[in-house]
Amino acid sequence: MALLDSVPSIAILAISAVVLYFATHAIYNLYFHPLCQHPGPIPNAISPFPRLYWNIEGREPQTVLKLHLKYGNIVRVAPNELSFITQAWKDIYGFKRPELSKDWTMYALSENTKRSIILSGADHGRQRKMLAPAFSERALKLQQGMLTTYTGMMVEKLEERMKENKSVDMAKVFNCVTFDTIADLMFGEPLGLCENMEYSDWLSQLFVSIWLAGASRALQYFPLLFRLATMMIPKHIQETIDSSYQNTVDKVNKRLAMKTERPDMLGLMLKHKEEGAEMTMDELYANADLLMIAGTETTATSLSGLTWYLLNNKPVLERLTKEVREAFNSIDDITMDSLPRLPYLSACLEEGMRMFPAVAEGIRRVTPSTGATISGHFIPPNASLVKVSIPHYAAYHHPTNFHSPTTFAPERWLLSSHPLYNPIFASDKKEILQPFSVGPRNCIGLTLAYHEMRLIMANLLWHFDVELSGECDEGWLDQSSHLVWDKKPLMVKILARGSVA
Numbered sequence: 014m015a016l017l018d019s020v021p022s023i024a025i026l027a028i029s030a031v032v033l034y035f036a037t038h039a040i041y042n043l044y045f046h047p048l049c050q051h052p053g054p055i056p057n058a059i060s061p062f063p064r065l066y067w068n069i070e071g072r073e074p075q076t077v078l079k080l081h082l083k084y085g086n087i088v089r090v091a092p093n094e095l096s097f098i099t100q101a102w103k104d105i106y107g108f109k110r111p112e113l114s115k116d117w118t119m120y121a122l123s124e125n126t127k128r129s130i131i132l133s134g135a136d137h138g139r140q141r142k143m144l145a146p147a148f149s150e151r152a153l154k155l156q157q158g159m160l161t162t163y164t165g166m167m168v169e170k171l172e173e174r175m176k177e178n179k180s181v182d183m184a185k186v187f188n189c190v191t192f193d194t195i196a197d198l199m200f201g202e203p204l205g206l207c208e209n210m211e212y213s214d215w216l217s218q219l220f221v222s223i224w225l226a227g228a229s230r231a232l233q234y235f236p237l238l239f240r241l242a243t244m245m246i247p248k249h250i251q252e253t254i255d256s257s258y259q260n261t262v263d264k265v266n267k268r269l270a271m272k273t274e275r276p277d278m279l280g281l282m283l284k285h286k287e288e289g290a291e292m293t294m295d296e297l298y299a300n301a302d303l304l305m306i307a308g309t310e311t312t313a314t315s316l317s318g319l320t321w322y323l324l325n326n327k328p329v330l331e332r333l334t335k336e337v338r339e340a341f342n343s344i345d346d347i348t349m350d351s352l353p354r355l356p357y358l359s360a361c362l363e364e365g366m367r368m369f370p371a372v373a374e375g376i377r378r379v380t381p382s383t384g385a386t387i388s389g390h391f392i393p394p395n396a397s398l399v400k401v402s403i404p405h406y407a408a409y410h411h412p413t414n415f416h417s418p419t420t421f422a423p424e425r426w427l428l429s430s431h432p433l434y435n436p437i438f439a440s441d442k443k444e445i446l447q448p449f450s451v452g453p454r455n456c457i458g459l460t461l462a463y464h465e466m467r468l469i470m471a472n473l474l475w476h477f478d479v480e481l482s483g484e485c486d487e488g489w490l491d492q493s494s495h496l497v498w499d500k501k502p503l504m505v506k507i508l509a510r511g512s513v514a
């Protein structure tokens with residue numbers, strides 16, 4: 014009886030202890046934490062939950078922009094995390110000793126992904142050395158014929174749709190072209206997507222894996238919960254993830270069994286192996302799987318964003334079309350060598366990536382236990398795992414960095430000698446735009462991405478006039494982001510060249 018009588022008091026005591034713990038924690042975070050002098054919303058300073066909610070909701074890019082507009086260039090977005098929209102690229106991502114390490118909670122922590130270059134720790138340099146030759150300008154030029162095969166297939170399919178008077182989902186078309194290109198570069202054969210401009214089962218599975226990886230990141234803040242959740246993944250979803258990876262493994266094995274001197278990615282990686290660089294078979298599979306995601310969705314997303322802005326900015330579309338059509342006498346002149354000489358095309362690519370960066374969130378890094386200075390602000394030693402990042406979308410849309418930041422204006426990237434140069438953009442902080450990141454872990458596929466984007470866009474505008482279709486969602490830009498944008502269909506009317514006045 015006496016024991017039962019004391020139950021309410023034990024419950025009150027337990028609740029009080031929990032409340033006291035959280036209250037003390039909140040007070041510490043607000044007034045005594047090493048980051049307490051940095052501005053930001055109070056709920057974010059107290060707890061990581063608001064930040065995790067953005068992750069799940071998929072509104073991180075837009076929310077972080079709003080916070081920077083309200084609180085300034087450096088914002089405390091979580092108790093242990095600062096977001097910078099200053100020129101802090103080198104401080105956070107650059108070559109330094111010790112390097113700021115990756116924040117693992119940003120990535121999908123499957124055992125397979127952990128073996129790939131993107132998550133490798135001390136042996137990152139070894140993996141990078143082995144992959145790099147496949148991405149050199151020289152190696153890519155050898156693949157020009159293969160790249161143009163898929164732009165040629167794109168043109169053929171668009172012609173068919175034009176004759177049928179049907180609108181085309183260009184987001185899907187860009188995905189089909191980039192996936193077939195990377196698959197051919199990697200496995201020695203395409204996925205067959207460009208034949209019908211439709212996704213295969215494997216690709217649909219891959220998209221499920223990407224979405225799951227993005228949406229489940231918040232759980233990684235709580236390792237026990239994450240482990241529990243991974244144990245509870247429904248069987249059919251786990252099978253989808255496993256079968257997507259197994260498909261990559263099968264394709265790598267098939268390519269390795271080919272007796273060919275083909276200078277594709279696996280060929281070059283293996284050649285390097287003979288020269289002493291090492292990569293285990295498991296690492297090879299993991300990197301092939303990574304490249305199929307990192308090298309496709311990103312390029313297709315950048316092209317989709319640029320296409321949306323072009324279709325909604327007729328004068329820019331006209332100028333770009335004119336530049337492409339006047340620069341060349343025939344389609345054969347449109348090459349990897351000739352395209353970089355088109356300044357307006359280059360300016361449009363930069364502006365497209367500024368307005369709609371494929372990687373929109375900040376990629377977090379963790380400061381070392383020795384402390385770090387970021388944009389002149391010292392993060393003290395042992396300030397328990399402070400995370401820092403530059404959020405691409407927020408940094409590119411903030412008036413502190415770009416004049417009229419929400420205006421799509423490729424002119425801002427032109428040299429002052431260009432007839433379309435506009436001095437109102439002279440104060441733009443152009444070096445803030447780093448869609449491929451910087452430093453030792455920047456994008457290895459940067460050169461390939463530029464070549465692909467130039468070839469695809471130039472072929473589209475050389476062959477066709479394009480208009481936004483009435484079937485396209487007017488709020489296309491209003492998208493959520495789970496590591497990559499959850500893109501909506503981008504419906505476009507394909508018209509015969511010269512039909513739009």
Ligand code: HEM
Nearest residue numbers: 130131307308311312315371449450454455456457458462
């Ligand atoms: C417009 C297109 C692209 C954009 C915007 C982009 C962006 C990025 C960014 C921001 C990173 C840094 C990620 C991090 O710090 O965790 C990265 C890394 C990487 N990207 Fe890309 N990327 C693009 C295209 C490609 C292509 C075409 C490939 C290859 C086929 C590729 C392969 C990779 C790889 C392997 C890494 C990891 C590099 C390392 O950790 O050393 N990307 N990319």
